[in-house]
Amino acid sequence: MSRVLDVFRFKRRDSTIHALDPRSKFVLLVALSAASLILADPVTLLALLALEAAILRAARCLGDWLASLRGLLLMLAVIFALNYLTLPSHKLFTSLAMTMRFLDLATAFSIFFLTTTPDELATALEASGLPRDYTLMFTMSLRFVPTLARDLQTVADALKSRGLELEKGGLRKRLRNYVYLLVPLIIYELRRSLMVAEALEARGFGAVRKVEPYYELKLGGRDYAVIMFSCALITFLAYLSLSGHYGALLNEMLAHWP
Amino acid sequence: MEAIVVEDVYFSYDGVPALRGVSLTVRSGEVLAIMGENGAGKTTLIKHFNGLLKPEKGRVLVFGIDTREASVAQLARRVGVVFQNPDHQLFAESVEEEVLFAMKNMGLPLDVARERCEQVLKLMGLEKHRHRSPYSLSVGERKRLAIAAVLGYGPDIVVLDEPTAGQDFLNKCKIGGVIAALKAEGRGIVIVTHDVEFAAQVADRVALMAGGRIVRVGPAHEVLTDEEAIREVRLLSPQVPCTACMLRERGITLTNTPLLPGELYLELVRLLRRQAMR
Numbered sequence: 267m268s269r270v271l272d273v274f275r276f277k278r279r280d281s282t283i284h285a286l287d288p289r290s291k292f293v294l295l296v297a298l299s300a301a302s303l304i305l306a307d308p309v310t311l312l313a314l315l316a317l318e319a320a321i322l323r324a325a326r327c328l329g330d331w332l333a334s335l336r337g338l339l340l341m342l343a344v345i346f347a348l349n350y351l352t353l354p355s356h357k358l359f360t361s362l363a364m365t366m367r368f369l370d371l372a373t374a375f376s377i378f379f380l381t382t383t384p385d386e387l388a389t390a391l392e393a394s395g396l397p398r399d400y401t402l403m404f405t406m407s408l409r410f411v412p413t414l415a416r417d418l419q420t421v422a423d424a425l426k427s428r429g430l431e432l433e434k435g436g437l438r439k440r441l442r443n444y445v446y447l448l449v450p451l452i453i454y455e456l457r458r459s460l461m462v463a464e465a466l467e468a469r470g471f472g473a474v475r476k477v478e479p480y481y482e483l484k485l486g487g488r489d490y491a492v493i494m495f496s497c498a499l500i501t502f503l504a505y506l507s508l509s510g511h512y513g514a515l516l517n518e519m520l521a522h523w524p
Numbered sequence: 525m526e527a528i529v530v531e532d533v534y535f536s537y538d539g540v541p542a543l544r545g546v547s548l549t550v551r552s553g554e555v556l557a558i559m560g561e562n563g564a565g566k567t568t569l570i571k572h573f574n575g576l577l578k579p580e581k582g583r584v585l586v587f588g589i590d591t592r593e594a595s596v597a598q599l600a601r602r603v604g605v606v607f608q609n610p611d612h613q614l615f616a617e618s619v620e621e622e623v624l625f626a627m628k629n630m631g632l633p634l635d636v637a638r639e640r641c642e643q644v645l646k647l648m649g650l651e652k653h654r655h656r657s658p659y660s661l662s663v664g665e666r667k668r669l670a671i672a673a674v675l676g677y678g679p680d681i682v683v684l685d686e687p688t689a690g691q692d693f694l695n696k697c698k699i700g701g702v703i704a705a706l707k708a709e710g711r712g713i714v715i716v717t718h719d720v721e722f723a724a725q726v727a728d729r730v731a732l733m734a735g736g737r738i739v740r741v742g743p744a745h746e747v748l749t750d751e752e753a754i755r756e757v758r759l760l761s762p763q764v765p766c767t768a769c770m771l772r773e774r775g776i777t778l779t780n781t782p783l784l785p786g787e788l789y790l791e792l793v794r795l796l797r798r799q800a801m802r
Contacts, residue, residue: 417612423576424613426596427605428673429629449615453659457611 272334273372274379275412282488283325284381288390290489290496291378294321297496298374302367304503304512307519308359311366318373327380331373338372359523384408393483402471406462414455421450525552527587527681527712528573528603534581535568542568544736545582550681552712555703557723557744559716560733561758566716567608569733570683573714574603587680601630604679608686610666614658619650619669622658623676630677637676644672647702649695663690671699681712688719700726724748724762724783732757749781764788 278284283291298318305311322328342365349361384405391401422432425446432443466472485493506512528550535543542565550556550573558566571577572584575591575598584591586599604626607613616622620641627637645651648668653661658669667690674682684703688696703713703726717723723730723744730747732740732754740753747753749765761769764782768791771778778795782788 420607420609420612423571424607426576427574427600427607428613428626429597429600429677430625431595431597431629446615450612454611 272337273331273376276383277327277330277380279326279381281325281327281381283321283327283377285488286381286492287483287485287489288382288386289393289483290485290492291382292390293493293496295374295378297499298377299371300500301503302370302374304507305367305370306363307516308362308366309519311363311370314370315366315373318370318377321377322373322380325377325381327377330380331376338369342369356520356523359520389479389481389483392479398477402466414451417454418447418451421447421454424450526550527552529585530569530572530582531585532582533569533572533579533584535565535572535577535579537568542736543572543579546733546736546738547582548731548738548741550712550714552680553707553710554728555707555713555715555726557715557717557727557730558733559718559720559723559730559757559759560739564733564757565736566733567685568736570605570685570714570716573599573681573683574605575599576605597629600626600679601677602679603681603683604674604677605683606671606674606685606687608689610663610670613670613673614666617657618655619645619658619661620654622669623673626673627677632677640676640678644675647675647705648672649698664692664695667691668695668699671702675702675706679711681714682706683714683716685716686718687715688717688722696722718759720748720754720759720762724764732759734758745783748783 298314301314302311305314319328319331322331345368346361346365349364350357353360388401388405391404392398425443426432430443430446432447433440435443503512506515526549528548530546530548533543533546534541546565546569548569558569560566568577572579572591573586575584575586575594575596578592586594587602589599591599614622616625623641623644624637627640632640642651645654648671650661650665650669650672653665658666661669667687671684671687684699687699687703691699700722703715706713715723715727727744727748729742730740730744731738732747734757739756740747740750748762749768751761751765751769754761760766762783764785764787767788768778768781776795778791780787780791782791
């Protein structure tokens with residue numbers, strides 16, 4: 267589970283992508299996500315993945331992404347299998363496209379989260395006018411994901427030590443075992459959240475209505491280039507799609523598909 | 525009798541080494557204290573005792589069974605591990621059910637289970653709370669309940685991770701008493717602790733850990749009075765050997781370095797008598 271989440275966990279690197287303003291990276295994320303949703307064939311989606319891989323390489327995160335990709339493999343296989351088994355026609359073509367689309371989308375989010383700290387994200391959200399209560403809630407929920415994963419492991423270890431075999435038995439028994447796992451986890455996390463809330467208040471959270479940020483976000487030349495590229499990509503793909511050119515290309519591809 | 529044998533065990537978390545060639549023996553009928561700085565690998569080591577973690581190199585034998593060839597559930601019958609934080613371990617609706625849970629997993633008949641449950645609740649001073657929710661208990665009571673939940677099914681070896689954390693003096697004494705009772709029954713007890721005074725009171729042997737290695741292992745008296753070794757693992761010597769050291773610095777040398785207050789008392793009486801005779 268934690269390996270799947272690794273694809274979206276910030277990695278500190280000295281790269282141009284890391285140095286970009288979180289807002290321009292957000293625009294890039296929107297563009298790449300829109301592109302993966304507009305495109306519907308495995309070939310162009312593969313080209314999009316190549317573009318994303320190039321961005322990850324520029325961010326010096328390609329290795330991290332490849333390593334944590336193993337965690338996504340099962341999900342990709344499930345998407346492929348479900349599509350393949352349920353589609354009436356063009357089974358391989360569409361299943362491949364759907365799997366690639368999921369991978370492209372996940373990679374787009376991965377680019378954003380691998381190169382943007384939750385704090386940068388919060389600053390960007392605050393700069394766009396979202397109240398601090400909500401931005402803090404968002405950053406803290408991200409911050410506590412690894413802690414939650416560790417707690418889950420500890421609870422599972424404690425249960426196993428008392429002779430419970432989590433992976434054994436029929437479906438009903440397994441579901442009941444997960445109740446044993448969830449009860450301490452939920453209560454522990456509720457207690458923790460109360461403690462965190464108290465700690466926040468003890469350190470003056472909420473004392474001032476409007477907090478001046480320590481770091482001012484500033485868009486540079488590279489940021490404008492990224493934003494322009496993102497806008498151009500969306501406009502180009504939207505034009506192709508709306509004008510029917512992409513539909514024609516898709517039909518031609520399907521005609522030649524083995 | 526050698527209950528757990530750890531032979532040259534290596535283990536790492538995602539490439540970060542946690543144990544580097546640890547060898548240790550846990551015997552039935554003795555109390556072994558594992559002590560050391562934070563991050564020394566103490567908890568990682570005890571997780572190898574019931575197969576929660578399997579060694580990357582080397583092996584761990586539990587009553588002759590290689591932990592790599594047995595499930596945690598099989599090993600848990602012989603080795604009961606109580607973790608540090610009770611909140612990670614409790615989930616039942618009542619204190620009684622919490623204790624019965626492991627016994628049910630081990631397949632004990634209900635009447636035997638109830639009898640044992642009664643015994644351990646009394647032993648840990650929780651019999652008044654049997655129908656309460658575990659989460660409504662105080663931290664100290666929850667800690668004792670987590671211990672009771674493992675003692676219930678009577679494992680041959682009981683491993684306690686920081687048993688005295690969050691306990692007042694009286695409850696610390698109670699836990700010390702339980703450890704002594706388990707030892708008298710011939711069970712082996714392993715405690716992981718930073719509490720040097722508690723270790724001095726209850727342990728027969730002490731193993732000191734630092735940087736994933738065992739740096740010293742031996743009789744409690746010998747290890748806990750070795751100031752250099754204690755300092756190496758970033759602990760503070762127990763108060764009695766510390767006092768003996770202060771006396772030595774003032775030119776008063778005791779015949780034997782004491783570990784417990786009673787021993788210090790005897791040494792001082794002996795010293796005063798010697799001086800009176802002179």
